[in-house]
Amino acid sequence: MDLIETIFELIDMRSFSNLWFWIVLAVLWSSTSHWVLGVPWDMVQRAKNGDEQGIVDLHDMVRINCNRILYIGRETGLLLAGFVCFVLTTLCLLGFVYGNEFSQALFLIGFPMTLVALLSVYTANRITRDELVGEALYKRMHYHRISTQFVGVLSILVTAMWGMLVNMSTGVLGG
Numbered sequence: 001m002d003l004i005e006t007i008f009e010l011i012d013m014r015s016f017s018n019l020w021f022w023i024v025l026a027v028l029w030s031s032t033s034h035w036v037l038g039v040p041w042d043m044v045q046r047a048k049n050g051d052e053q054g055i056v057d058l059h060d061m062v063r064i065n066c067n068r069i070l071y072i073g074r075e076t077g078l079l080l081a082g083f084v085c086f087v088l089t090t091l092c093l094l095g096f097v098y099g100n101e102f103s104q105a106l107f108l109i110g111f112p113m114t115l116v117a118l119l120s121v122y123t124a125n126r127i128t129r130d131e132l133v134g135e136a137l138y139k140r141m142h143y144h145r146i147s148t149q150f151v152g153v154l155s156i157l158v159t160a161m162w163g164m165l166v167n168m169s170t171g172v173l174g175g
Contacts, residue, residue: 015105016163
């Protein structure tokens with residue numbers, strides 16, 4: 001066997017019947033839900049519970065991460081948006097028009113993550129513009145986390161339904 005055959009045998013390209021795909025999907029959404037604007041959720045909880053050092057740390061991390069997100073948006077926003085749209089369109093066409101299952105899987109991961117990225121830019125802008133601190137900051141972070149979780153649950157539901165349809169129609173699990 002040559003190297004490429006061995007790699008493709010080891011990494012099953014039928015994504016929706018591959019356990020590793022579902023593990024990656026679960027870890028991705030779990031991590032995305034835990035890290036709100038690059039800040040771990042337990043840090044928000046610690047600050048909300050009144051820990052003095054936690055409050056200072058949270059405000060510093062939120063300020064740093066919001067400034068970073070907005071800087072990236074200002075400096076490379078248009079170029080990055082064009083590139084992401086190109087990649088998502090390519091994956092969508094390859095996956096759903098030409099029937100490439102790997103492209104479908106990547107699109108079903110990439111598109112919702114793009115929505116979360118846009119939501120992060122929006123939230124960072126609101127926090128910076130309104131100079132949120134204290135309870136208002138905690139509320140905005142909570143709203144962002146709930147929105148991210150909603151996108152994640154919807155994404156996992158759509159991906160699971162599509163994956164079951166693909167698996168049933170290709171006969172991977174059955175006949």
